[in-house]
Amino acid sequence: MTTKKKQKASRKQKKLLGKFGLYLGIAAIGLGIWYLGDSGIVTIPTSPEAISQGEVLYNQYCAACHGQKGIGEDPLKVGSTVARNMLAPALNDDAHAWHHTDETLMNVILNGSSQPGSRMIAWKTALSKEDAGMVVAYIKSLWSPRTLACQGRKHMTC
Numbered sequence: 001m002t003t004k005k006k007q008k009a010s011r012k013q014k015k016l017l018g019k020f021g022l023y024l025g026i027a028a029i030g031l032g033i034w035y036l037g038d039s040g041i042v043t044i045p046t047s048p049e050a051i052s053q054g055e056v057l058y059n060q061y062c063a064a065c066h067g068q069k070g071i072g073e074d075p076l077k078v079g080s081t082v083a084r085n086m087l088a089p090a091l092n093d094d095a096h097a098w099h100h101t102d103e104t105l106m107n108v109i110l111n112g113s114s115q116p117g118s119r120m121i122a123w124k125t126a127l128s129k130e131d132a133g134m135v136v137a138y139i140k141s142l143w144s145p146r147t148l149a150c151q152g153r154k155h156m157t158c
Contacts, residue, residue: 042101042102042103042106042133043133044102044133044136044137044140045133045134045137046137050133050134050137051134051137051138051141052138053134054133054134054135054136054137054138054139054141055138055141057127057131057134057135057138058070058135058138058139061123061126061127061135062091062135065088065119066088066089066090066091067088067090069092069142070090070091070092070097070139070142071090071092071094072087072088072089072090072091072092072094072095073087073088073089075087082119083117086117086118086119088119088120091139091142092139092142092143093142093143093144093147096155097139098143098147098148098150098151098152098155099151099152099155100151100152101151101152101153102133102136102151102152105136105139106129106132106133106136108120109123109127109132109135109136110122110123110124110127110129110132111124146158
């Protein structure tokens with residue numbers, strides 16, 4: 001093979017590797033967006049109107065399992081048909097909902113729980129992202145100021 005042919009083949013390989021790297025990068029970004037959501041950042045509304053609408057949605061979609069005001073599922077109501085570790089948890093200060101980020105809470109509301117045996121279904125066909133954000137706003141309105149300050153990863157240091 002002549003030197004010119006070798007140089008031409010080398011340029012083709014570099015061009016192919018460059019395209020492969022570009023496509024790989026685009027795929028990685030797409031995977032990150034899919035994993036994190038549209039932006040990876042969730043803004044939860046804080047207005048009294050949004051919290052009030054969140055309470056209406058919570059009562060319609062969540063209270064049957066998680067209880068009024070987020071007190072959690074009553075084991076006496078479900079009897080022995082549900083394992084204790086599969087009861088719908090309290091969403092107020094009594095359990096650990098506040099250990100999760102807003103993004104995680106919204107993801108569970110919209111996509112259901114990934115925990116095997118969980119009864120938490122996906123609500124994305126009934127609730128929009130905005131609706132889920134208002135539900136999270138209502139849930140957070142049940143928390144104390146300390147709990148709000150310690151939400152998410154910060155709970156490890158509070």
